[in-house]
Amino acid sequence: MSRQIFQLKMSLAGTRPPVWRRVLVPAGYTLDRLHRVVQHAMGWRDCHLHSFEIDALQYGEPDPDGELALHDELDVRLDAVLGKGSRFSYTYDFGDWWEHDLVVEDALTADPDERYPVCVAGERACPPEGIGGPPGYQALLEALVDQTAPVDLVGPRQAMLRDWAGSTFDPGSFDPDRATTLLHRFC
Template identity: 65%
Template sequence: MRRQIFQLKVSLADVTPPVWRRVLVPGGYTLDRVHRLFQCVLGWQDCHLHSFDIDGSQYGEPDPEGELTLRDELDTRLDAVATKGGRFLYTYDFGDWWEHEVTVEDAFGADPEERYPLCSAGEGACPPEDVGGPFGYRQFLAALADPGHPEHESMRGWLGRSFDPSVFDPGRATTLARWLS
């Protein structure tokens, strides 16, 4: 029997220009590995808490202080919670609240000639960490785009590198995903 592969489309909610990725993920991945994969292909740096909301159940890293009621993502495989045509949410950074809509576009047997995981497509650069969620990201882009904007220089200095919201390289994302997940 061939391994089952899930084709997931991960879309960052409430941002323009659009940011999304299409990934092929082994069904045997636990949700903690799916989290690491999403971090890689989206461009996040895994500096904040996260959770999955799947069919009304919350999954993530158990909270030792018991403030968050989460099922342990280490104990849950993707193929146990994902179904073709299904949807779920992945939230990253509970302060900035980056919500990702995940669509299970397909499920099929693994191609023995292919290596997984694989980022097959995508669009848009990931927003910088700690930019302030979707609202802060809109302000950030407006400031960067206008040299006359009062925050232009401070935003450029804060980021410390160039930023093009349209740039995405699926080959680089796949390389990182295979290395880190």
Template identity: 70%
Template sequence: MPRHIFQLRISLSGVRPTIWRRVLVPGGYTLDRLHRVVQHAMGWRDCHLHSFEIDGVQYGEPDPDGDLALDDELTLHDELDVRLDAVAGKGSRLQYTYDFGDWWEHDLLVEDVVTADADERYPRCVDGERAAPPENVGGAQGYLLLLAAVADPGHPEHAAMRAWVGDGFDPEAFDAGRVTTLLRRFC
């Protein structure tokens, strides 16, 4: 039986211009592995909690104490037990939330499902635009403030924000080859 590859477009919500990635992942990946794909594709460091929502069902990493209830009404299903191809198909949308403080929401659209190319290695990033915001920047509003301060040498927070993000930070930078290397190393 041939392996199926899901072509996903990952878009970060709440930031303009859009920050997005297009990745090719095996349909047999569990949602836990898909979480790692999103992390490395977007440049996140997996420092915070996350969850998926698919057709109204929440998936994520279970509490180490064994409690899967997020609150009295919402149950979190273990992402290790669920394969991508069992919950999604072409045209499906998945919501992925990372960092419940900054609340980064990602829209994952299954653009296509194709047969794996025997000569290709997966996962792979094939396209995208812009660097993801740095960790702990304060969500979409904090990121907009950071961008304004970094872009304006006269801004009162310019020096502090530039020092915080480092000289190498370029919000327009994106390298699909580098992302593919990270995906193959860590996913």
């Protein structure tokens, strides 16, 4: 019997220019495995809470204190709640509130020679953790426009944002092969 694969496009809401990824995942994955796919394909570090919203229902890790009314993501297979054309959301870091818009672009038959999940495309680097959500990321992008400008010309906040991101952060950089390597290692 051949396995079904979902082609998902995930876009980080509120970012301009857009940050997005296209991944191929087994339709039999549970939502907790999809959480790991989103984390590694996007470039997050998985150090904050998260949830999915599908058809007005919230899924995630159950809250032992019962404060968050979430259905257990371990109990839900993608192919049980999604199909071609389905749209849903994933929110990461309830402080910074990184919302991801996801769409099942296609349902395919698995290639028997391929190892899934796979990141097949994407654009732009994931924002740094803790930058302050989309508004903080936009401020960082503005601070990085002219990195040669002296600190006294860009101001202390821009200088702080540059330091926060680090000298190696390149907002235009994304490598789908590296993302696939991480997906194979951790998903």
